[in-house]
Amino acid sequence: MTVMSTPTRRRLSDAPFLAAATGASPKRRPVWFMRQAGRSLPEYREVRAGVGMLESCFDPELVCEITMQPIRRHGVDAAILFSDIVVPLKAAGIDLDIVPGVGPVVAAPVRSTADVRALPRLRHEQVGAVAEGVRLLVAELGDTPLIGFAGAPFTLASYLVEGGPSKNHERTKAMMLADPGTWHELLGVLTDITIEFLRAQLAAGVDAMQLFDSWAGALSLAQYREFVLPHSERVFAEVAAAAGPELPRIHFGVGTGELLGAMGEAGADVVGVDWRVPLTEAVRRVGPGKALQGNLDPATLFAGPEVLEREVRRIAHEADEAITLGAAGHIFNLGHGVLPDTDPGAITATVELIHSLPV
Numbered sequence: 234m235t236v237m238s239t240p241t242r243r244r245l246s247d248a249p250f251l252a253a254a255t256g257a258s259p260k261r262r263p264v265w266f267m268r269q270a271g272r273s274l275p276e277y278r279e280v281r282a283g284v285g286m287l288e289s290c291f292d293p294e295l296v297c298e299i300t301m302q303p304i305r306r307h308g309v310d311a312a313i314l315f316s317d318i319v320v321p322l323k324a325a326g327i328d329l330d331i332v333p334g335v336g337p338v339v340a341a342p343v344r345s346t347a348d349v350r351a352l353p354r355l356r357h358e359q360v361g362a363v364a365e366g367v368r369l370l371v372a373e374l375g376d377t378p379l380i381g382f383a384g385a386p387f388t389l390a391s392y393l394v395e396g397g398p399s400k401n402h403e404r405t406k407a408m409m410l411a412d413p414g415t416w417h418e419l420l421g422v423l424t425d426i427t428i429e430f431l432r433a434q435l436a437a438g439v440d441a442m443q444l445f446d447s448w449a450g451a452l453s454l455a456q457y458r459e460f461v462l463p464h465s466e467r468v469f470a471e472v473a474a475a476a477g478p479e480l481p482r483i484h485f486g487v488g489t490g491e492l493l494g495a496m497g498e499a500g501a502d503v504v505g506v507d508w509r510v511p512l513t514e515a516v517r518r519v520g521p522g523k524a525l526q527g528n529l530d531p532a533t534l535f536a537g538p539e540v541l542e543r544e545v546r547r548i549a550h551e552a553d554e555a556i557t558l559g560a561a562g563h564i565f566n567l568g569h570g571v572l573p574d575t576d577p578g579a580i581t582a583t584v585e586l587i588h589s590l591p592v
Contacts, residue, residue: 243371245440248378250311253562254441254481254503254524262549262563263310264587265380266580267485268570269303270315273577276302286331290320296366297373304377307581308588311378311441312370314434316363318384318445319392321430324363325355327393335397342396344404346415355426360433367437380483381439383430385446386423386464393419402451409460420464428471435476442472443483444501450488457492462499469500483526487569493518502561508568512551513558521559525552528568534579535572541579542586549590 245251249259271277280298281289289295299315319337323329328340343349370379392398394405409416431442444465449457469482484496485505497504497519506515506527515525533544545565552563565587571580 256561378440381434
């Protein structure tokens with residue numbers, strides 16, 4: 234693994250997103266949206282015309298442009314690096330592609346110990362284009378923080394073992410339960426890849442990081458603790474060692490209400506909450522001392538201005554209550570990503586409303 238010194242961070246102590254993430258008092262309610270850069274924006278569709286997803290993720294100038302688009306249009310309080318969770322796998326040399334309408338598809342699924350041991354490792358220089366995209370963004374973003382991200386080892390494993398997206402994750406769970414030795418060896422490799430990918434982003438200057446364990450909600454709490462948590466803990470520990478404890482670390486998964494407490498133990502400063510669990514309940518499950526992020530249902534952006542305002546105000550009220558119950562802060566977000574057919578005007582209006590609410 235590449236050894237790097239702790240990078241010099243930008244001085245963004247007044248940024249509302251960073252204040253809320255670290256337990257300070259933000260000057261306004263911070264908000265950003267998962268998938269805020271993407272198909273909901275006509276300017277995104279224009280620059281991506283004829284350019285494949287993975288090709289886009291390895292083009293530094295395009296990464297910078299796409300990441301900046303929602304900052305310009307919506308005025309959100311943080312940018313998130315335009316990338317994909319399978320980018321480090323592709324960079325390492327694993328044969329996969331992102332098929333439109335399907336998602337990541339792996340040419341040779343991992344099904345045995347031999348398959349695991351044949352997996353390539355990621356070298357820092359293989360994601361040099363991503364790091365260059367980060368450097369371009371740091372130069373352009375001004376006072377807006379940049380969030381780096383990676384897919385968590387379990388979610389990466391689910392794609393490799395299944396060969397693509399899966400509703401039931403049956404092959405993944407079968408390996409996990411029937412062959413735990415191979416499973417932990419696989420997650421060890423993927424943890425190394427994830428750490429190297431994040432270290433490249435950290436060295437280039439990201440201001441925070443988010444670990445997406447998109448499919449962890451398919452697991453029971455016992456399964457998560459035994460087969461996933463130790464590997465996610467190592468990711469967060471290595472990020473803290475590389476960047477220092479002051480860099481905010483966010484942990485997020487979909488349908489992970491029953492796992493929130495354990496996910497909070499992995500080492501994040503901020504725990505993402507989807508729309509299924511109220512923030513006041515989430516703080517009880519996560520425990521005091523950590524900030525929460527979320528948790529507007531993405532479908533609410535289709536329901537019209539009156540409903541949207543009502544729901545935004547409800548979540549803001551829940552967030553205030555959660556802080557009185559011990560949450561370190563709150564970052565407004567969706568409970569998952571912006572849906573492709575979302576009206577960009579609804580997103581902008583939501584940001585304006587959130588910023589108008591008293592802190």
